[in-house]
Amino acid sequence: MSIQWPLLVFSLLTGSGGALLAFTGVAEATGVAKKTRNAAVACALVLLVVGGCASVVHLAQPANIMAAAANVFSFSGISVELIMLGVNVIVGVAYLIASRKEASSSVMRGIAVVGVIAGVVMTFVVGNGYVMQSQPNWNTVLLPLAYMGSGLACGGALYCAIMAAFKEDIAEFKLVGVVAIVAIVIQLAACAAYGAVVASAIDAALYWGGCVGVGSVVALACAIFARKTPLAWWAVFAAALVGGIALRAAMWLAGTGFIDMFSLAAGRAVLGV
Amino acid sequence: MKRCLVIDLDRCSGCDSCVVACKHENGIDLGNYWNRVVPVGPTGTFPDIEQYWLPVQCQQCENPQCVHVCPTGASYRDEKTGVVLVDKDKCIGCQYCMMACPYGVRILNKKTNVVEKCTLCSHLTADGSGIPACVHNCCCGARYYGDLDDPESDASKAVAAALAKDSESVHHLPDPGDSHPATVYILSKKTAEWKGLV
Numbered sequence: 482m483s484i485q486w487p488l489l490v491f492s493l494l495t496g497s498g499g500a501l502l503a504f505t506g507v508a509e510a511t512g513v514a515k516k517t518r519n520a521a522v523a524c525a526l527v528l529l530v531v532g533g534c535a536s537v538v539h540l541a542q543p544a545n546i547m548a549a550a551a552n553v554f555s556f557s558g559i560s561v562e563l564i565m566l567g568v569n570v571i572v573g574v575a576y577l578i579a580s581r582k583e584a585s586s587s588v589m590r591g592i593a594v595v596g597v598i599a600g601v602v603m604t605f606v607v608g609n610g611y612v613m614q615s616q617p618n619w620n621t622v623l624l625p626l627a628y629m630g631s632g633l634a635c636g637g638a639l640y641c642a643i644m645a646a647f648k649e650d651i652a653e654f655k656l657v658g659v660v661a662i663v664a665i666v667i668q669l670a671a672c673a674a675y676g677a678v679v680a681s682a683i684d685a686a687l688y689w690g691g692c693v694g695v696g697s698v699v700a701l702a703c704a705i706f707a708r709k710t711p712l713a714w715w716a717v718f719a720a721a722l723v724g725g726i727a728l729r730a731a732m733w734l735a736g737t738g739f740i741d742m743f744s745l746a747a748g749r750a751v752l753g754v
Numbered sequence: 755m756k757r758c759l760v761i762d763l764d765r766c767s768g769c770d771s772c773v774v775a776c777k778h779e780n781g782i783d784l785g786n787y788w789n790r791v792v793p794v795g796p797t798g799t800f801p802d803i804e805q806y807w808l809p810v811q812c813q814q815c816e817n818p819q820c821v822h823v824c825p826t827g828a829s830y831r832d833e834k835t836g837v838v839l840v841d842k843d844k845c846i847g848c849q850y851c852m853m854a855c856p857y858g859v860r861i862l863n864k865k866t867n868v869v870e871k872c873t874l875c876s877h878l879t880a881d882g883s884g885i886p887a888c889v890h891n892c893c894c895g896a897r898y899y900g901d902l903d904d905p906e907s908d909a910s911k912a913v914a915a916a917l918a919k920d921s922e923s924v925h926h927l928p929d930p931g932d933s934h935p936a937t938v939y940i941l942s943k944k945t946a947e948w949k950g951l952v
Binding site: 546 | 790791810819822823824825846853854855856859861862928931
């Protein structure tokens with residue numbers, strides 16, 4: 482199957498946006514990186530909205546998204562993605578309003594906890610819609626787990642990069658930085674496990690080089706370096722982004738289907754059409 | 755009710771009449787298909803070689819995966835007939851059904867931007883009077899249409915006759931999970947060994 486770029490962009494941006502919201506929740510709940518939080522939530526909202534718009538491009542007519550929205554409770558893979566997209570946007574907007582109105586710390590922490598849950602679920606569901614029995618190379622829970630790892634790694638790195646841009650004190654990075662490194666380790670483990678399961682079907686250079694090598698190993702090395710030089714979090718984010726693109730591209734290229742009868746017939750026809 | 759096709763591969767000559775009849779009856783554009791014929795083989799070593807032709811179209815699964823993933827309910831299984839259909843007014847062209855179909859027998863019509871597939875000529879057969887164009891025009895008499903839950907239907911009689919002659923001659927396409935494809939293929943060993951995953 483060819484790479485469906487609108488869907489690749491959708492899952493990468495919305496997964497990263499959800500994870501960014503989750504990392505803001507972690508920072509809020511632990512009381513660190515105060516200067517960064519609102520900017521990170523605003524950035525998460527942009528990612529979620531732009532990602533959502535990218536998915537619309539995949540449809541035959543962009544206006545058709547209204548039909549999908551009207552049937553949002555069909556609970557198909559697409560519907561669950563839409564629901565979680567809406568939940569994440571609502572939580573992000575609620576956070577910004579509560580922050581602007583200087584809501585009590587218990588309210589802010591409540592929103593933060595909901596943000597962590599909604600954000601992590603978002604990273605998972607953008608991959609879960611592809612788990613289907615007709616696609617043997619996608620039909621494993623390791624695929625959405627790899628998507629989750631990718632989203633968390635991108636979101637965590639981006640949160641730390643925004644912290645660096647806001648010149649947060651290096652002590653503020655201690656907890657969030659460790660959580661971001663844990664996210665990269667989760668990505669490494671999940672992607673390695675998924676890659677091992679579909680090893681024979683996947684583009685080895687793209688997957689092991691791009692997704693695992695650059696996206697996880699290089700990102701991890703940069704993240705360790707970034708603990709003393711916070712601006713290096715931008716390099717971590719760039720590496721995680723490359724890994725996220727490689728993961729998704731390799732998945733689409735490995736989507737051969739169970740039996741593609743019409744392609745088989747065309748391939749064996751006298752004129753090959 | 756479980757309306758579907760029964761295709762006798764012992765009789766199919768791979769002439770593509772079913773493909774032409776389908777395109778003509780349903781006005782399918784050049785380059786698009788709702789059914790095709792897959793050559794299987796030849797296999798073996800001369801002079802002991804064998805080959806058969808496998809006509810493929812929507813298998814009218816009893817538990818269709820295309821229906822489960824459809825976000826708008828455009829893909830549905832008509833409970834009255836058991837036929838899997840697409841409501842073109844509801845289809846948004848997201849193509850998830852094409853990814854979910856285990857057999858790759860759905861297409862996106864790029865002119866109308868909706869997904870299409872074999873309907874078992876529902877415009878002819880919905881009221882129970884007609885038969886699909888591919889069945890009507892099969893010059894080898896290899897295609898049967900009817901309700902497999904009705905023992906008096908042409909489809910059920912063809913399956914019963916095949917089973918009476920050879921209990922191992924009735925096949926379905928391999929099922930990747932619990933799709934339960936309804937379409938039946940008859941192929942006896944005197945013609946060729948059933949290859950399954952072709």
